[in-house]
Amino acid sequence: MAEATAARRRNVLAVNDTVLAHQRRWFAELRRRVADGEPYALLSADAPHEIYRAMGIPYVVVQWWSSLIAAKQQAPAALAALGAAGLPDDVEPYNSLGLGMQLLGDTVEQPWGGLPPPAVIQCALSGDGARKLYERWAAEIGATFFPLERSVEVRLEVPARWWEELPHHWDEVLDEARLDVFAAQLEGLAAALGRLTGRRLSSDDLEAVLELANAQAECNRSTRDLIARSVPAPVGAADTMTATMVPQWHRGSREGLALARAFHDEVAGRVAAGEAACAGERVRMMWLGRGLWSSLGLYQRFEHDRQAVFVWSMYLGLAADGYLRYVDGRDPLRALAARFVPMGDELRMPAWSAPWHLEEARRHGIDGVVSLGEDDWFSTELLAGEGIPVLSIDADNVDRRTWNEDELFERIGRFVDEQALPAAARRRG
Numbered sequence: 001m002a003e004a005t006a007a008r009r010r011n012v013l014a015v016n017d018t019v020l021a022h023q024r025r026w027f028a029e030l031r032r033r034v035a036d037g038e039p040y041a042l043l044s045a046d047a048p049h050e051i052y053r054a055m056g057i058p059y060v061v062v063q064w065w066s067s068l069i070a071a072k073q074q075a076p077a078a079l080a081a082l083g084a085a086g087l088p089d090d091v092e093p094y095n096s097l098g099l100g101m102q103l104l105g106d107t108v109e110q111p112w113g114g115l116p117p118p119a120v121i122q123c124a125l126s127g128d129g130a131r132k133l134y135e136r137w138a139a140e141i142g143a144t145f146f147p148l149e150r151s152v153e154v155r156l157e158v159p160a161r162w163w164e165e166l167p168h169h170w171d172e173v174l175d176e177a178r179l180d181v182f183a184a185q186l187e188g189l190a191a192a193l194g195r196l197t198g199r200r201l202s203s204d205d206l207e208a209v210l211e212l213a214n215a216q217a218e219c220n221r222s223t224r225d226l227i228a229r230s231v232p233a234p235v236g237a238a239d240t241m242t243a244t245m246v247p248q249w250h251r252g253s254r255e256g257l258a259l260a261r262a263f264h265d266e267v268a269g270r271v272a273a274g275e276a277a278c279a280g281e282r283v284r285m286m287w288l289g290r291g292l293w294s295s296l297g298l299y300q301r302f303e304h305d306r307q308a309v310f311v312w313s314m315y316l317g318l319a320a321d322g323y324l325r326y327v328d329g330r331d332p333l334r335a336l337a338a339r340f341v342p343m344g345d346e347l348r349m350p351a352w353s354a355p356w357h358l359e360e361a362r363r364h365g366i367d368g369v370v371s372l373g374e375d376d377w378f379s380t381e382l383l384a385g386e387g388i389p390v391l392s393i394d395a396d397n398v399d400r401r402t403w404n405e406d407e408l409f410e411r412i413g414r415f416v417d418e419q420a421l422p423a424a425a426r427r428r429g
Contacts (some may be wrong), residue, residue, distance in 0.1 A: 007297030039119035046124040054206040066097040067293040070398045091129040093399045122146040151178040167324035170338035183337040207332040209252035217323040219260040224320040228364045232281035234270035237310040238299040244315045283308035288371035290397040350378035368420025389419035
């Protein structure tokens, strides 16, 4: 079947126009600062952004850049460039698109004028391919590579409702040895960045950044809860994904907090006015896995054709439950370590992710789950055991060779008709 033109998102939230305008201004200003000789960092989503913000070092997030490449329909060209260079084009595409665009150089029109060469590249090593990928990227542009080692949860049990206990009791919930290892790495990172830039990490500055980030997370929790309890849903995932993620890359700043508040206030206004993503909502859906940034409008096609609304994605869910860590008189660097030690566990480790996914499904009244490209057997088994049907799709969110939009729409549509809609009838009956 021929691939249809990528489904474009119909903008429901005005805040997304504000978010996009802010991001364009910010990126243009970053390019100007770099052109004037200021160093900046290229960071993965699971790197400790807050240290860079507290030290006044600007940064760009790899996954945001990848989502922009995908939204501009340039992912196929970027992946082809990796293959042409003799590099794997099917290993962590969400992380490697930026390297592909770097290899293309001025042979294509780069998004928003292109990514200037960073002084630092950093990632947390989430798999065997990550180190080689980022090492090669750093070598291509002459940047310093700062990897962070990840630890593994070895306990068979963690607090069943960790999302309630972690914010204030992170030093009791998390394994002490894991905290020690990551905190030591953060101390070493701050020292290395100081040598590279001549700037020093102030404990007071870091705590101030954490306070702003916590306020933003509190706001995200309020927005998540508002959407969860509102039937019909005031807005769907196509809009919440964008409205959540761009402010997340500015967390710890007043701008990030202001954008998160604007998001919350607009959603609250829609609820008060009785406005809905789909007034005739019949089915509430959950999207497990990374978003289809090149085809956000696909989610909205189900609202129109099936009265099925994707009300949950990991973006707002994790922004609500994954980042809150109060210092409460403790070491702010250790509190920051506590934010990043379980990152990834919350989404994919069975003792962490499965109960959280079930809680979020119950909170949002989910009738069906679509899981794309996730290793989430424990979550899907737990959800299915609770009578919530799951459709698992083996595909990569930014590699369109692994999925066809029309076929994906038809497959999910059949799942909605044959499994999610009957589950909704049972839940409401």
